[in-house]
Amino acid sequence: MEMISRFRDKDIVKLLLENIFKETETDKIYNIMEVCGTHTMSISRFGIRGLLPKNVRLISGPGCPVCVTSQGEIDMIFELLKYNDVIAAVYGDLMKVPGSDGRNLLDLKAEGKDIRVVISPLDVLKLKNEQKKGVVFISIGFETTNPATAGLIEVIVNQGLDGFYILTLNKTMPEIIDILLEDKELNVDGFLCPGHVSVMTGESLYLPIIKRNKAAVITGFEPVDILYSILDIIRQINCKNFFIKNNYGRVVNSIGNEKANGLVYKYFEPADSIWRGVGTIKNSGLKIREQYKYLDASERFGLHPSDKLEIDGCKCGEVLKGKILPNKCNLFGLMCTPENPVGPCMVSSEGACAAYYKYEI
Amino acid sequence: MCLGLPGKLVEISDDKTFGIVDIAGTKREVSLMILPEEVELGDYVMVHVGFAISKMDEAQAEETLKAIMEYYDGDDIEIQG
Numbered sequence: 001m002e003m004i005s006r007f008r009d010k011d012i013v014k015l016l017l018e019n020i021f022k023e024t025e026t027d028k029i030y031n032i033m034e035v036c037g038t039h040t041m042s043i044s045r046f047g048i049r050g051l052l053p054k055n056v057r058l059i060s061g062p063g064c065p066v067c068v069t070s071q072g073e074i075d076m077i078f079e080l081l082k083y084n085d086v087i088a089a090v091y092g093d094l095m096k097v098p099g100s101d102g103r104n105l106l107d108l109k110a111e112g113k114d115i116r117v118v119i120s121p122l123d124v125l126k127l128k129n130e131q132k133k134g135v136v137f138i139s140i141g142f143e144t145t146n147p148a149t150a151g152l153i154e155v156i157v158n159q160g161l162d163g164f165y166i167l168t169l170n171k172t173m174p175e176i177i178d179i180l181l182e183d184k185e186l187n188v189d190g191f192l193c194p195g196h197v198s199v200m201t202g203e204s205l206y207l208p209i210i211k212r213n214k215a216a217v218i219t220g221f222e223p224v225d226i227l228y229s230i231l232d233i234i235r236q237i238n239c240k241n242f243f244i245k246n247n248y249g250r251v252v253n254s255i256g257n258e259k260a261n262g263l264v265y266k267y268f269e270p271a272d273s274i275w276r277g278v279g280t281i282k283n284s285g286l287k288i289r290e291q292y293k294y295l296d297a298s299e300r301f302g303l304h305p306s307d308k309l310e311i312d313g314c315k316c317g318e319v320l321k322g323k324i325l326p327n328k329c330n331l332f333g334l335m336c337t338p339e340n341p342v343g344p345c346m347v348s349s350e351g352a353c354a355a356y357y358k359y360e361i
Numbered sequence: 362m363c364l365g366l367p368g369k370l371v372e373i374s375d376d377k378t379f380g381i382v383d384i385a386g387t388k389r390e391v392s393l394m395i396l397p398e399e400v401e402l403g404d405y406v407m408v409h410v411g412f413a414i415s416k417m418d419e420a421q422a423e424e425t426l427k428a429i430m431e432y433y434d435g436d437d438i439e440i441q442g
Contacts, residue, residue, distance in 0.1 A: 003405070003422045004367065012429060019432045038364050065363075091410075120411025122392060141410075144363040147395045148410045154394070196363040199407065199415045228429050249421035251365070251407050257414060260395035350364075 003250065007222035016227040021053055023234055030056045031187055032233055033322055035177070036194030037064030037350025038221055044355035046223045048230075056230065059322040060352035062176050062275065063194060065141050066093045067344040067351045068320055070274040072305035073169050074344075075100050076298070077138055078108070080167065084301055086134040087114045089124045094138060096347045100308060121152035124164065131163030136297045140169045144196040146268070146286060147260035153267045153288075153295060165297035168286055171273050173197055174205055175284035181212050186322055190215030190233035192226065195248045202256030203244045210242040220248040267292055276310050276344070277317015316343035319352050326353040333357060365407040367417055370400055382408055 006012075024030065034040055040060045043049060049058050062068045078099040081088055088105075095105045095117065109115045114133070118124055124137045139149040149166060156164050173194070180186060191214065193206050198218045206216035215236035219229040229247050236242050246252055264286070273285025288296040297303065310317050314336070315329035326332050326345065336342040338354050345351035368382030368391065380400070382391045391413050393400070398416040400406060406413035 003417070003419060006422070006426060012426075015433055016429065036363055063363075120392075122411050142363060144365075144409055144414070147414075148412045151392060151394050151412060194363060196365045196407070196409060196414065199365075224426075224429065228425070231432075247425060249425055250418050251415050253415075257395065257397050259397040260414065263395060 004222065007220065007224040009224060012224050013227060016224065016231055017051055020056070020227065020231050020234060023231065023238065024053045024056060025238060026055065028055060028237070030189055030234055030237060031059060032056065032190050032192060032230060033059045033061045033180070033188045034192040035061040035063040035173070036192075036197065037067070037348065038196070039063065039192055039194065039219065039226070040352050040355050041350050042221045042223070042226060044359035046226070047359065048223065048226055049360065052230070056234065059188065060319065061180060061322050062278075062320040064345070064348050064350040064352070065145065065171060066097060066348040067316060068171060068176075068275050069140060069169050069344070070276045070305065070308070071100060071310050072308040073274055075308065076167065076303045076305050077105070078103075080136060080297065080301055080303055081108055081113045081115070084134070085114075086136050087116060087127060087130060088136050088138055089116045089118045089127065090138045091140060092117045092119070093348045093350075094140065096341055097344050098311065098342065100311065121148045122155070124152060125155060125161075128161070131161065134163050134165065136165045136167055136301075138167050138169065142171055142173055142194075142197055143200040144194075146170045146172075146264050147200065147257070150260075150263040150267045153292065154263060156295065157292065164295065165300050166288060166295050167297035167303065168268070168288060170268075170286045171275070172270070172284055172286070173201070174208070175281045176275065176278070177205070178208060179278060179281060180321070181208060181214075183321070188214060188322070189237050190217070192229055192233070193218045195220050195225075195252060198246070198248065198252045198256070200257045200260055202252075203246060203254050206244045210244055213240070213242050215242055216244045218244070218246040218248050218252055220251065274305055274307070274309070277320050279309060311342060314343035316345040316353070319345050326356040327361065329353070333361065363409065365409045365414065367405050368408045370402055370404050370406060373400070373402060380413065382406065382413070384408065
């Protein structure tokens with residue numbers, strides 16, 4: 001697709017880098033955080049960190065939904081499969097995430113548990129003939145992905161299908177952004193705002209960022225997108241003039257996707273949610289509305305998350321809050337590798353540790 | 362998890378709830394249930410977990426590239442527009 005290739009044009013990349021070097025003030029440190037796993041992956045994959053001036057620092061934030069799901073919430077999936085003979089339908093990212101006992105869903109599958117990998121919630125409907133057993137869709141995601149789960153519920157409700165349940169581990173962004181902005185230790189000057197979350201939310205999600213005099217630039221995922229947005233953030237910091245800028249206009253409009261958000265609102269209400277390394281954040285998750293509670297797997301199978309945030313020794317929580325780089329965790333690259341991951345940031349293809357391990361050491 | 366892939370709509374169901382997209386040569390079924398814009402064959406949509414989430418806007422892509430080119434001050438690099 002020509003539209004994409006132009007956003008990978010090496011001459012435009014060169015032009016942007018020249019301007020970044022020209023406009024970076026050498027006596028300043030520019031701390032820029034990305035809060036989207038796909039950005040994390042792109043930054044590592046295209047080697048962007050190494051192309052920038054030393055005083056422009058890219059910090060990965062809590063942008064990978066699998067990574068931010070607390071250990072107690074992950075353990076609910078294992079609890080479900082331990083005590084119930086059901087089919088669990090999961091996104092592939094979840095298969096290698098260890099439970100508290102060190103085993104992952106691949107191990108459980110090898111032991112005979114019925115776990116199916118899906119690439120879309122609607123794939124779950126292909127299990128119609130096996131629904132007598134009970135099919136539980138493990139729903140994980142941020143604003144980008146949440147409407148897809150609502151779409152699955154819409155079909156289940158409209159077609160009056162029995163035997164399908166949803167374990168809702170979904171999360172929402174505004175509350176974690178507030179936590180990051182409140183964090184006295186975290187010194188972030190600007191945010192690369194997540195492109196596909198913005199498709200759903202529009203621009204208003206980022207108002208708290210600019211109110212705190214920090215830059216907020218909605219960014220696509222190609223090298224030109226990312227470098228152009230880094231340059232814009234540097235400019236906003238230099239001029240101390242902070243505003244929301246949408247550099248991903250080819251996909252994102254200012255108001256968001258009201259149709260998708262309406263569907264989420266129809267089936268879900270806000271609920272407290274537990275984040276790895278952070279703890280419970282008020283109204284930062286979703287739960288199925290009372291009227292559709294019969295679809296809620298946590299109700300149907302009596303599942304409750306423990307308050308365990310992470311696996312002992314694993315520093316995913318610190319990585320997710322942007323406090324440390326992945327290689328500052330004692331387990332990184334030794335006990336914890338993509339082949340043998342301890343924490344979810346190394347498991348998920350979008351995790352900061354996995355991206356760092358694959359492209360930056 | 363928020364990965365999106367641009368796909369070209371090559372089929373649209375009569376009731377406009379489903380389509381087939383061509384993503385880099387691979388044909389995939391995609392739900393149009395949450396797509397806010399009207400689409401027709403040949404349009405590009407951003408696809409995420411089996412759902413079209415946004416119609417892609419070629420004119421906006423041009424706008425972005427044009428804005429970037431304002432940084433170009435005539436040095437020795439050649440940009441293919």
